[in-house]
Amino acid sequence: MSPARRAIAAFTRVHGAAPKGVWSAPGRVNLIGEHTDYNDGFVLPFALPYRTAVAASPRDDGRLLVATVGDDGTVQHASPVAVADLEPGVVKGWAAYPSGVAWVLRDQGVVGGADLVIAGDVPAGAGLSSSHALECAVALALLGLAGRSVDDLPLVARWVRRAENEFVGAPTGLLDQTASLCCVEAHVLFLDVRSFEAEQVPFDASAHGLEVLVVDTRASHSHTDGGYGARRAGCERAASVLGVAALRDVEDLDGVLGRLPEELRPLVRHVVTENERVLAAVELLRGGRLAELGPLLDASHASLRDDYKVSAPELDVAVEAAKAAGALGARMVGGGFGGSAIALVPVERHDEVVRAVLAAFAERGWATPRTFTAVPSAGAGQDR
Template identity: 75%
Template sequence: MTPADRAADRFRRLHGRAPAGVWSAPGRVNLIGEHTDYNDGLVLPFALPHRVAVAAAPRADGLLAAVTVGDDGNPQRAEPVPVADLAPGLVTGWAAYPSGVAWVLRAQGITGGADLVITGDVPAGAGLSSSHALQCAVALALLGLADIEPRGTAALTELAHWVRRSENDFVGAPTGLLDQTASLCCVEAHALFLDVRSGAQEQVPFAARGFEVLVIDTRARHSLADSEYGDRRRGCERAAALLGVPALRDVTPDTPLADLPEELRPLVRHVVTENERVLRVVDALRAGDLAATGPDLTASHTSLRDDYRVSCPELDLAVDAALAAGAVGARMTGGGFGGSAIALVPPGATGVRDAVLAAFAARSLAAPRLFTAVPSAGAHRDH
């Protein structure tokens, strides 16, 4: 049963009636382009087949009532709250995510109450954008109840900005635009080349040709709101101000950094080199040469580990074990401080999975979750 089917089934059980509709949004893997989005840079994500689904129906009393159903089948109910009363700080925990979306949409004239039942199979805390999948699915559901269906790049991009505002200003996580845009705009069998500054998008064909993008969920949990993510972002903003540019996107390899505080130089170096790596990987995908992306994937991880300092021992172990077993490239993906890595596994390299599992077992670490990432469709209405 798909997440959408489960959401519809649970809605009927909980409310004794069918939902008005079911909408879903995917998690994402970022192939390359990490921590560049909030620096007006370049990113290259693709959507996962794993999704968060929201079954929804309107309420006449103006309340937002959300229920999430986890893998154990037990529903967790958020305290219903009037949409008219929503304000940052009023709702905490997981319920802040759907509430923040309703708060943002209220400013766009979407003020009705709703019953929401949420299910999904995007691993939480794995750096695969489960929270953004939730928010994007809720956004489509609340818009759908108002008979609004965003279509086309411009409308979906505007919605991504609204979702980002809900997370930045309501939830309190200082994320960029990568995850929301990926969840809403990705298409099947393609990676999304996004210029965050201009908003320009290109759907780049992803020809696997026997290669596997192996996701390694290290099970080292992370939380962007509670981690050092915000510190890195503030460091980038400070560096841009000291360099006299709008964002680190405007820094070139030739820009002198000697006058910057020493702790800021590695942040700048990562952003500059990561944007260059994104361009090279896009060129390789356009040419259908997936193998050529490997060195840049690995260089990205090195930069994230050493310059940006957002890796962790579990992520480094996953990357090192995959490379030693024959992966042509590997890197952490997502915000870091835990979560997942990806490994580009060529045809015939059958020992990568076993090598990663063995490496974790040798360190007495919990076995990572492994699965193949296949570029999939973005958010949409299911029923």
């Protein structure tokens, strides 16, 4: 059963009536362009077919009642909270994500209460943006219940980022929210995070005999942990030392590295070279040269592993096993310290690559990873 149908069924069971509407948003995978978004750089994500759905109806008492429904139909309720009383730190755990969105939208005049029932199939903790799928779906639901237009999706993405940064306490950039809201089927989203200038670039791997294989290592990660925030702070410090607004403004990499404290040089090197890789990848896609993406993916992973130091043993093993079995290139995706990797794989080598990755994990006694083929899918919207 789809997340939307599960959400509707659970909502009807809990509240005794069908919801006024259902909104959903997808997880995402980033083809290339990692840790560049909060440096005003370039990213190249696409939406996954896995989604989070929110069945919603308005309340007239100003309270927010949120529940989630599991695959088995089990419903978990969060404590009710008045929208007027929402402040950072008031709500803890998973309920902080939808509550944070309501808190931000309160400043935009969306002050009514709501019943929300949430269901999803985006793998949690896999670096595939499950939290942002939840927040984007909640944002669209609350705006929809209030009768507010959602024509300006980049603005909604900024609201969601504020909820994540200030209410949840995760210092994320704009990549995940924008991908979930703005991606379209059969395309990757080439986004300049500074200007928000965007281009939908066609991406049909199967037409080239290729696929993007996702390996969820099941090594969980969290953006609220200190490693992500420390790197973001390091980038901001480096930009200040160099006298630029953001690291995307660094042009002469070799010339500026000597001006930086030693511990900041690898961060700058990654961001600058990763932006270059995104631009190179877009040119390949525009020219229909998908099979040439492999070396860029490999270089991205090496940079994230060696310079940015956000990889993990599970990610490195997944990447190396996939490449040894015939993948054209592979890299970790997401914030790092766990989560998922992607591999660009000739379709005829799919089974061989999957077997190699599973065997490599089994040899080390690690949990069996989840694998699936990622197909660029539709962004967020109203289901009914």
